[in-house]
Amino acid sequence: MPPLDITTSDLGQFGAPAETFCLITTEQYAEPLSLLPGDGCSRVLRLTLPPGARLGEVIERSVPEGAHVLAVCPGRFLDSPAERELGGRKLAVLPAGSTPLTGEQISYFLRTAARTDADRQARVAEEFFDRVGESRRLTIVDAASGTEAEFDHELGDCVWNQQAGVMEPGDQQIFPPGKLSVTAAEITTFAPDARLLGLNGDLTLRGWPIVHRHEDPADGPDQQRLFEALTPLVANAVTLHITAGSIEGVTPQTAAAAPAAAELDKLLTDDPRYRVIWELGFGINTTTEVIPANCGPNEVYGATGGVVNLGLGVTPATRFALAFLCPRSSLLTSDGTAVLGARKAVRRGRMQRISSAGCGCH
Structure with missing residues (x-):
């Protein structure tokens, strides 16, 4: 599989850049992903989620406050971090544990996320x-x-x-x-x-x-x-x-x-x-x-x-x-x-909803 080059600023769901962008993976994830710092981001920190460790614990202990975090952990079911663990960081999780994903599928979703207009x-x-x-x-x-x-x-x-x-x-x-x-x-x-x-x-x-x-x-x-x-x-x-x-x-x-x-x-x-x-x-x-x-x-x-x-x-x-x-x-x-x-029409409106809750299945 050819190397996958993504720049942090391509991931629009994170919004304005943070000084540190953290990629958390498992030891099993060995795909050729190159995540490069974008405008406003000075470093990419890569961490490994150890067996038995919780995502929230690793974030609270090892990721700087205010950082952006992407978790790509094939084969691991990731519980949503507690509010105190996440703090002011932003977290995006690829659901790669509750269903089996191949390396090719993971690369596909990384590429499409980089093209998504947040x-x-x-x-x-x-x-x-x-x-x-x-x-x-x-x-x-x-x-x-x-x-x-x-x-x-x-x-x-x-x-x-x-x-x-x-x-x-x-x-x-x-x-x-x-x-x-x-x-x-x-x-x-x-x-x-x-x-x-x-x-x-x-x-x-x-x-x-x-x-x-x-x-x-x-x-x-x-x-x-x-x-x-x-x-x-x-x-x-x-x-x-x-x-x-x-x-x-x-x-x-x-x-x-x-x-x-x-x-x-x-x-x-x-x-x-x-x-x-x-x-x-x-x-x-x-x-x-x-x-x-x-x-x-x-x-x-x-x-x-x-x-x-x-x-x-x-x-x-x-x-x-x-x-x-x-x-x-x-x-x-x-x-x-x-x-x-299938029959979508266009019109405007407004309603309250939760945006901080984690997904039920990662």
Whole structure:
């Protein structure tokens, strides 16, 4: 693989430069990455995350206050650092532990992150939250399947999250950036009784699945088996029947979708916690493409007008956490105008959301 040359100033999600840019990797990461200081950055500090060490501990102990930090640690599940550990630093984490990533895939996401326009993402996020905040109810539709689900986002305790745009000191963000979401509770803490109570109707799953696991390598074979069992969804749709944020049934839309529907139904029966629609996600990264594999960073994929995705389960509370990309779906306001997705329209708005929370799966 040829060397990958990236300049720190190419990574726009960090915003204004810091004197020190820190790259944290594991011993297993041996890809030919050359990270060069950009304008305003005087040095690049490279650290290795030792086996058994927590990311937050290494940052607090070894990274200067105010530095920018990028963590690329294949095979390691990284818990979000505590607020006191991160301090005024900015942290971006490539999710490279909960799903298997090859060196080539990591290089691809590093390159796409360097091409991502963080300022544009910030404008897209502002427009999204403004439109959502102006609308009493939202609707998720799949025109090809004719399914429709209504989401009353003012019902229950919804938490809005932003993993996109330019970071502020103390922020944590996924890498590459580009995801907005609403969860039934704080994103990193699974609450089995929490629900997106205002979500009712039918949702179509048709797109790439993602199956995250937690730290136990022994879960790897079952993770891969589950991913392969769900891959018919790439081309064959199933319908989820939702009541008050909970999946009440799964119906294949075609005969070819029946195996994936059966696998989903078995999962919901074996562990009813997966029935909770834990997260409605919205990928807005229009630079990256979908990697045709079980690949966590696929969650930021935004096509050209944004992509709806669904999240079930949160590790380690559940053995796996599942995400489903739904590129045919659209998110509409109460007047039928598209906020995001296949029928996107343009308009402005404003709404409060959390930008400092870490991603639930790294």
